[in-house]
Amino acid sequence: MRVSIDKSSIKGEVFAPSSKSYTHRAITLAALSKESIVRRPLISADTLATIRASELFGALIERMEDKLIIHGNNGKPKVPDDVINAANSGTTLRFMTAVAALTEGTTVLTGDASLRTRPNGPLLEALNKLGVKACSTRGNERAPLVVKGGIKGQEVSIDGTISSQFISALLIICPLAENSTTLSIKGQLKSRPYIDITLEMLELAGAKIHTDESNGIRFIIPGKQKYDLKDYIVPGDFSSASYLLAAAAMVGESEVTVKNLFPSRQGDEVIIETLRQMGADIVWDKEAGNVTVRGGRKLKAITFDAGATPDLVPTIAVLAAVAEGTSRIENAEHVRYKETDRLRALATELPKLGVDLKEERDSLTITGGKLKGAQVHGWDDHRIVMALTLAGMVAGNTTIDTTESVSISYPDFFKDMRGLGARIKDISEE
Ligand SMILES: O=C(O)C1=C[C@@H](OP(=O)(O)O)[C@@H](O)[C@H](O)C1
Numbered sequence: 510m511r512v513s514i515d516k517s518s519i520k521g522e523v524f525a526p527s528s529k530s531y532t533h534r535a536i537t538l539a540a541l542s543k544e545s546i547v548r549r550p551l552i553s554a555d556t557l558a559t560i561r562a563s564e565l566f567g568a569l570i571e572r573m574e575d576k577l578i579i580h581g582n583n584g585k586p587k588v589p590d591d592v593i594n595a596a597n598s599g600t601t602l603r604f605m606t607a608v609a610a611l612t613e614g615t616t617v618l619t620g621d622a623s624l625r626t627r628p629n630g631p632l633l634e635a636l637n638k639l640g641v642k643a644c645s646t647r648g649n650e651r652a653p654l655v656v657k658g659g660i661k662g663q664e665v666s667i668d669g670t671i672s673s674q675f676i677s678a679l680l681i682i683c684p685l686a687e688n689s690t691t692l693s694i695k696g697q698l699k700s701r702p703y704i705d706i707t708l709e710m711l712e713l714a715g716a717k718i719h720t721d722e723s724n725g726i727r728f729i730i731p732g733k734q735k736y737d738l739k740d741y742i743v744p745g746d747f748s749s750a751s752y753l754l755a756a757a758a759m760v761g762e763s764e765v766t767v768k769n770l771f772p773s774r775q776g777d778e779v780i781i782e783t784l785r786q787m788g789a790d791i792v793w794d795k796e797a798g799n800v801t802v803r804g805g806r807k808l809k810a811i812t813f814d815a816g817a818t819p820d821l822v823p824t825i826a827v828l829a830a831v832a833e834g835t836s837r838i839e840n841a842e843h844v845r846y847k848e849t850d851r852l853r854a855l856a857t858e859l860p861k862l863g864v865d866l867k868e869e870r871d872s873l874t875i876t877g878g879k880l881k882g883a884q885v886h887g888w889d890d891h892r893i894v895m896a897l898t899l900a901g902m903v904a905g906n907t908t909i910d911t912t913e914s915v916s917i918s919y920p921d922f923f924k925d926m927r928g929l930g931a932r933i934k935d936i937s938e939e
């Protein structure tokens with residue numbers, strides 16, 4: 510799909526879509542419990558991949574209006590009778606590779622062309638130390654992966670510099686192993702808030718995990734536990750909301766309230782403080798869960814450390830592109846291991862819109878200025894497409910391709926933006 514975008518201001522109220530990260534965890538843990546309800550799940554291409562995988566591991570999932578009723582496998586996933594296809598979802602691939610370690614047989618996992626380029630080495634290595642046989646069919650740590658179950662708890666360490674999903678994946682399965690596990694993190698841990706989300710969800714499901722941060726980070730995980738997620742309501746997604754909030758801040762005459770944004774452990778909440786630091790007029794009513802942004806103020810450059818919040822990088826990059834002065838997005842090397850190498854994607858597309866940008870291994874330096882309309886490529890990456898849409902709303906006269914990729918995390922993105930008055934047209938047929 511291709512869209513054209515004209516200069517647009519946006520006005521009105523919109524309900525933030527449900528959190529992708531919480532939805533993945535809720536489904537995965539419910540599938541490992543007996544009977545649970547997951548209310549307000551995000552239904553998107555990525556979470557559908559987690560639903561399908563959980564079904565292959567023996568859960569029965571009833572999809573009703575705004576809730577899932579999940580009859581789980583009670584911690585004993587069955588050997589899947591088909592290949593697990595995680596499609597475009599890194600979270601699904603990493604979580605399900607770990608779940609496969611709990612089965613008494615062999616599982617094959619794969620994904621689309623993008624997912625098959627993404628690294629899994631630290632997870633495979635840790636699983637092998639835990640008594641599982643896990644490898645890439647190509648011997649290069651990329652999917653397709655083959656996992657032969659048989660996890661035994663023990664001491665294991667894992668690299669934290671590439672993806673927190675490896676650690677979340679092990680935290681999800683180790684409580685169900687026969688013996689206790691001690692999991693230590695090596696290197697500077699990235700994307701920490703996602704581990705906190707995992708720990709929060711595990712605690713809700715009744716798991717006991719002790720975190721020891723006295724000398725590095727260590728998780729002490731007793732084995733032989735059981736999960737019971739019971740009845741869980743998924744909160745709103747701050748990463749998805751970041752596009753709405755940033756759009757309102759970037760274009761004058763805008764006034765938008767995004768609802769369903771209550772405080773949670775999502776690191777991407779920091780988008781609110783970042784917009785404030787950049788000079789935006791933004792108010793968060795935490796009790797009501799409403800964030801209101803009024804456009805029209807000149808934004809100022811910032812330095813943004815992306816270590817904990819990689820998914821905000823495309824949003825911050827387009828904000829920097831219109832801000833006064835030179836911004837730096839630092840500590841961002843892990844952003845290269847997503848659906849695309851997002852630093853490369855931004856460094857390729859933003860200059861087409863007239864942006865002055867310098868790319869280094871782990872940073873982007875962006876000097877804000879006037880944007881000009883252009884034909885840009887969305888890289889089949891939902892976050893690149895959504896971020897470029899905001900730039901298009903400022904520049905006008907812009908087209909973006911591969912826009913169907915918004916279905917990964919925010920299927921109603923264009924509908925919501927149009928509902929707020931954005932001038933976006935589907936030109937796939939033209
Ligand atoms: O666990 C999660 O839900 C996620 C963790 C992050 O990945 P990394 O830990 O690989 O940075 C994030 O980028 C991704 O969108 C969702």
Ligand SMILES: C=C(OP(=O)(O)O)C(=O)O
Pocket residue numbers: 555597598599600601820847848892918
């Ligand atoms: C990187 C992302 O997700 P995943 O790792 O699950 O593919 C994302 O949503 O930006």
